[in-house]
Amino acid sequence: GESVGLHLPTLSVQEGDNSIINCAYSNSASDYFIWYKQESGKGPQFIIDIRSNMDKRQGQRVTVLLNKTVKHLSLQIAATQPGDSAVYFCADPRGGNEKLTFGTGTRLTIIP
Amino acid sequence: KAGVTQTPRYLIKTRGQQVTLSCSPISGHRSVSWYQQTPGQGLQFLFEYFSETQRNKGNFPGRFSGRQFSNSRSEMNVSTLELGDSALYLCASSLGSWRQGNSPLHFGNGTRLTVT
Numbered sequence: 001g002e003s004v005g006l007h008l009p010t011l012s013v014q015e016g017d018n019s020i021i022n023c024a025y026s027n028s029a030s031d032y033f034i035w036y037k038q039e040s041g042k043g044p045q046f047i048i049d050i051r052s053n054m055d056k057r058q059g060q061r062v063t064v065l066l067n068k069t070v071k072h073l074s075l076q077i078a079a080t081q082p083g084d085s086a087v088y089f090c091a092d093p094r095g096g097n098e099k100l101t102f103g104t105g106t107r108l109t110i111i112p
Numbered sequence: 113k114a115g116v117t118q119t120p121r122y123l124i125k126t127r128g129q130q131v132t133l134s135c136s137p138i139s140g141h142r143s144v145s146w147y148q149q150t151p152g153q154g155l156q157f158l159f160e161y162f163s164e165t166q167r168n169k170g171n172f173p174g175r176f177s178g179r180q181f182s183n184s185r186s187e188m189n190v191s192t193l194e195l196g197d198s199a200l201y202l203c204a205s206s207l208g209s210w211r212q213g214n215s216p217l218h219f220g221n222g223t224r225l226t227v228t
Contacts, residue, residue: 034216043116043202043219044155089155099145099168100217102155 007090007106013080014111021075021106023090028071030092034100035064035075039086047075047088077108085110113139116205116220124226130191133223137184137205143167144186145217146178149200158201161186162208190225198227 013019025033031052036044048059050066050073057064063076077084087105117136125131137144145168146158157170161180178188184205190197204217 036219041221043204043221046216046218049216091155099157099160099170100147100155101157104154 007088007103009104010107010109012109012111015082016079019077019080019084019108021077021088021108023073023075023103025071025073025090025092027092030071032093033064033066033073034091035062036089036091036102037086038089038105044089080108080110082110082112084108116203116218118201118203118220118223120223121221122224122226124228125193126228127193127195129193130189131193131225132187132189133201133203133225135186135188135203135205135220137186137203138218141205141207141218142184143206143208144180144184145204145206146186146188147202147204147219148172149202149222150198155202158188193227195227198225200224 007023034049035047037047038044048062048064050057050064052068055066061078064073066073073090085108087107089102089105091100091102093100116138119134123131135144143162145160147155148158149155158172158176159166159170159178160168164180175191178186180186200222202219202222204219206217
């Protein structure tokens with residue numbers, strides 16, 4: 001079946017460095033992607049989204065890149081801080097449904 | 113603006129019992145979705161309600177049900193609890209057209225259900 005959000009399970013980054021979290025998807029029809037951050041004991045928190053008519057979108061300290069050719073997107077976090085430690089998910093809606101399909105997530109650990 | 117509120121935060125139930133979880137969406141949000149999160153299966157969509165009607169449903173057995181009230185508040189019910197129902201149940205709200213980019217889903221902090 002088609003999948004979304006094939007993540008590396010863990011990533012450790014030195015505080016102050018930039019981090020890149022990757023996500024692969026298989027559904028060519030996917031046209032909208034969302035990144036969420038989930039801290040321990042909390043629900044997922046919206047970070048940034050991107051539509052398929054864009055290659056790049058920037059937020060505060062975060063950038064999402066979308067490569068439709070290889071069905072890959074990435075979340076870049078600049079100058080990581082301890083508060084960035086969390087599990088990061090990419091997600092997309094399937095077909096015409098309003099539901100989100102989440103990937104397995106990447107646990108980002110910031111090393112002080 | 114207050115976020116999505118879920119009650120209770122923690123629940124312990126016995127196999128065979130039933131449970132009702134509550135969700136209050138962000139003010140003005142008309143869509144409420146429910147997700148189940150487990151270590152093994154990750155985040156899985158249960159169902160979505162918009163204007164008191166179930167608009168979408170995931171692949172869960174009929175023991176899982178929900179409803180939405182006229183004030184957009186929502187409840188989900190699980191009957192005949194099984195051990196495998198132990199999970200974090202998350203509620204999310206939006207304006208109702210988030211896929212068009214008008215409003216992303218905003219999640220609550222969930223209800224942790226433990227079935228013994």
